[in-house]
Amino acid sequence: MKKIQVKDLDLFYGDVQALKKINLDVERNSVLALIGPSGCGKSTFIRTLNRMNDLIEGVKINGTVLLDGQDVYKEVDVIELRKRVGMVFQKPNPFPMTVYDNVAYGPRIHGIKDKKKLNEIVEKSLKAAALWDEVKDRLYKSALSLSGGQQQRLCIARTLAVEPEVILMDEPTSALDPISTMKIEELINELKNKYTIIIVTHNMQQAGRVSDYTAFFLNGELIECGPTDRVFYKPKDKRTEDYITGRFG
Numbered sequence: 001m002k003k004i005q006v007k008d009l010d011l012f013y014g015d016v017q018a019l020k021k022i023n024l025d026v027e028r029n030s031v032l033a034l035i036g037p038s039g040c041g042k043s044t045f046i047r048t049l050n051r052m053n054d055l056i057e058g059v060k061i062n063g064t065v066l067l068d069g070q071d072v073y074k075e076v077d078v079i080e081l082r083k084r085v086g087m088v089f090q091k092p093n094p095f096p097m098t099v100y101d102n103v104a105y106g107p108r109i110h111g112i113k114d115k116k117k118l119n120e121i122v123e124k125s126l127k128a129a130a131l132w133d134e135v136k137d138r139l140y141k142s143a144l145s146l147s148g149g150q151q152q153r154l155c156i157a158r159t160l161a162v163e164p165e166v167i168l169m170d171e172p173t174s175a176l177d178p179i180s181t182m183k184i185e186e187l188i189n190e191l192k193n194k195y196t197i198i199i200v201t202h203n204m205q206q207a208g209r210v211s212d213y214t215a216f217f218l219n220g221e222l223i224e225c226g227p228t229d230r231v232f233y234k235p236k237d238k239r240t241e242d243y244i245t246g247r248f249g
């Protein structure tokens with residue numbers, strides 16, 4: 001079974017339809033890149049996968065989103081869903097607390113109090129986010145004292161700490177320098193062995209480097225989705241080709 005199956009998904013912000021009949025499956029342990037011009041619905045789409053749009057007034061959603069075959073709008077509790085489907089945002093947003101407490105935050109909320117267990121989770125998550133060596137001597141310093149790139153890897157560690165199954169990344173490197181970007185891209189390559197990753201990116205080279213599959217959105221529609229090499233080198237739709245070759249957007 002596919003990790004995520006989206007069927008006939010429509011989303012309206014009031015009268016404005018931002019997603020139109022989206023049908024898309026996401027393979028387990030793969031990286032799916034979402035590309036398309038500004039305002040085409042990429043962020044709206046990934047936010048439907050962990051119900052982040054629920055918080056916005058006037059949003060109406062039709063269609064289904066299945067996670068391991070379960071309807072996330074009907075059969076999965078939203079707290080449980082957000083644990084299973086974690087999210088990393090465009091701008092690193094660590095909490096104004098220590099590095100340690102940022103990573104321990106989620107596990108504590110989910111009821112883990114044992115100090116030894118928390119220590120293990122923090123170390124494991126920071127290692128998985130390729131940040132441990134850089135912060136192991138400053139775990140009790142403020143997360144805000146880290147560089148932007150380190151802060152973003154900390155946010156990834158914070159997401160990993162609750163053992164999600166899917167990680168949504170909304171332009172995770174757009175605020176970062178090239179070296180930090182490279183580190184996050186390398187990390188994505190490693191993480192896909194364990195997780196299913198969906199990344200929004202405006203950077204075609206990045207989509208080419210990190211993703212197994214690419215989905216092209218335009219004006220709220222999914223124009224095409226397939227293996228990244230196929231979408232990049234043999235697009236089925238003229239609009240995909242135009243976008244990828246920089247003719248618009």
Ligand SMILES: Nc1ncnc2c1ncn2[C@@H]1O[C@H](COP(=O)(O)OP(=O)(O)OP(=O)(O)O)[C@@H](O)[C@H]1O
Binds near residue numbers: 038039042
């Ligand atoms: N909270 C909101 N209320 C009303 N309209 C919204 C809201 N969020 C997004 N929209 C509209 O929905 C459409 C899709 O926006 P969305 O942010 O999903 O696009 P995007 O492809 O992620 O764009 P970008 O690449 O610029 O981040 C846009 O027309 C946008 O103006």
